[in-house]
Amino acid sequence: MRLADLNKTELAKRLNHQGVCFFAGGFSVCLNSKVPAIVDGLLSQYGNNLLNEADFSDFHINIKATSGVRRFIRPRVQFFLNGNAPFYPMPYTQAFPLLEWGMNWCVTNHCHEHLVIHAAVVEKNGKAIILPGTPGSGKSTLCAALANTSGWRLLSDELAIYNYKSQMLVPNPRPVSLKNQSIDVIKKFAPSSIFSPTVHDTIKGSVAHMMPSIESIEGTNNDAVPAFVVFPKYIAESNSELELVSKGDAFIQLAEHSFNYQILHSDGFEAIASLLDQTNCYKYTYDGDLAVAINQMESLVCL
């Protein structure tokens, strides 16, 4: 059964009581919330996701409105994992982005059997491209464009999860988070995709989420072979070009972008080394022309 098989009233009722248990990317989540934006967000972005019929969930999450007098003036919401709140409350309107960030935090803070890197991952022809990037590098925009191009599937827009024992990438397909200008860019590029309502004035500016394709979600259990690491860098009016990066340089950048390199100690070192043994690494400057960018990425995986 998929989440979309529940109608809005039923979904809201479950969120209110026993919780909605579903698969969000590679993890199972049991979610409780009385906040209407969460019901809408789930319906908009998670309709294709399977409900979890089993009794076990990896993460028990609750998005609650804060109590106290303040809620009448400036209402806020808070993220709870197992009843504990790891973050400060956020404005009420930001409930859905808060849920998404919180779920990312659940993975980066608890999943240490794999190397977790701050990067988008997309795959075509059995070859996965890892796109690590600092905010503003154009990583999410490029990832969203590729995820909307036929033949490509999304593994993740934020977290590359590398299983260093099997040397494969573990998919974690969840809604793609788009920020500021890239919201309109992607809405124009892929008008048929499903977007959540844009939320303004978050700590990251304006934020909207885009639903991954059904193929991406159905591929959740198929691990991917890492083939390329591409470090994107958006520079307006530049030439879009791929430039080889040395493995040593790539190593340092990947270590910097990973969340648990230090926790894994020597395993972390071995993990990045084995990842680099399987991949070619490039620096990619691009001017924001998505058609050109997609062609260049296609040329990599079609060789």
Place this chain on the structure above:
Amino acid sequence: MKQIPLSSRLLTTPQCIISWDELTWDLLIQQGYASGLLARMYNVLSTEKLLEHIPKHIIWHFESAYKLYQAHYLDVVYEMDKLSQALNVAGIMPVFLKGAGYIASRDNSYFGRLFADVDIYIPKNKIASAEQMLKWQGWESKKLDDYDESYYRKWMHEIPPMSHKMRGMTLDVHHSLTPLTSKMAMDVEKLEKKVVLSNETGYQTLSPEDRVLHSAIHLLLDSEFSKGFRDLSDLDIMLREFSGKNSDFWCALVSRAEDLAVGRVLYYCLMSCHQIFETPIPDEVIKQIKGFSPSKIVNKIMLTCFYAVLLPNHNSCVPRYINIANNILFLRSHWLKMPMHILIPHLFHKSFITPFTEWNKQQKETEQNLKG
């Protein structure tokens, strides 16, 4: 007798997991995250060769927690080594306390435990040179405002926390084991006389009885119990280990508590361990420590409060009266730490003057930012 929580059952009778269903595991993982004890549970199950009974799709929670513990452990061991080297130059040998102390003495209680900081004790007459030595070797004191700084220096049992500028782990340097103003101040000289040197690690720690008493005082005189269940589990493990190794342990523990005038704390500690972990305490020891208990009503209130705050910090465990219990213990903690003529000015400062200076500072910062 109340049933002990699921987490305690796993830690003390791990064979029970063989019959667990998915729903029980679901609850256990939630409690494990809330109490921060997944790594310890993993260690127990691994020692008892029970790992195969953890469902395949659940085991990663334990393995990941264990990885995090190993990273913490290696960091603390490294810090302990660097610290000893730095102080050795001045001929000072620190006594490791709490978490680092468990590592120094190779107690079972360090397995699967996360470490937020390293605590050491240094005799008061050597504090100045130790502080100097540490500063030369790269440790820095955290920036405190004038009030906090003088408060620490005048009333506390430790100097303001330090941390190494490259590694960032917090170091607490104690020159006494309880706040100087505390109604339950422990006689440091007595503790110092019993300090033991571990053959295995070459580090100094308190004697086994004092390790128990010190951890008990820390846990039960504190006002914050978010990690209470974990700390009580440390105590349960120590009590089981020490009494197993040494048949005189219970006797020595009780008389030591009497000697240090902390019998009441030992009473609360043993009763809580027994309630929550079913720690096997011989009947005659129970009879002896009952001599330390307060009047009937106070006894009932205190044990109920401790029971509430020391359970795993998760909905499935905490009783309804948890907030009342927390408030009572908060007041008690401050009452015991400071006499009224220090407490009242302190609370006044913290509730009126500190917020004002903070606000003032913020205003200045925003002004400067606007100018910049």
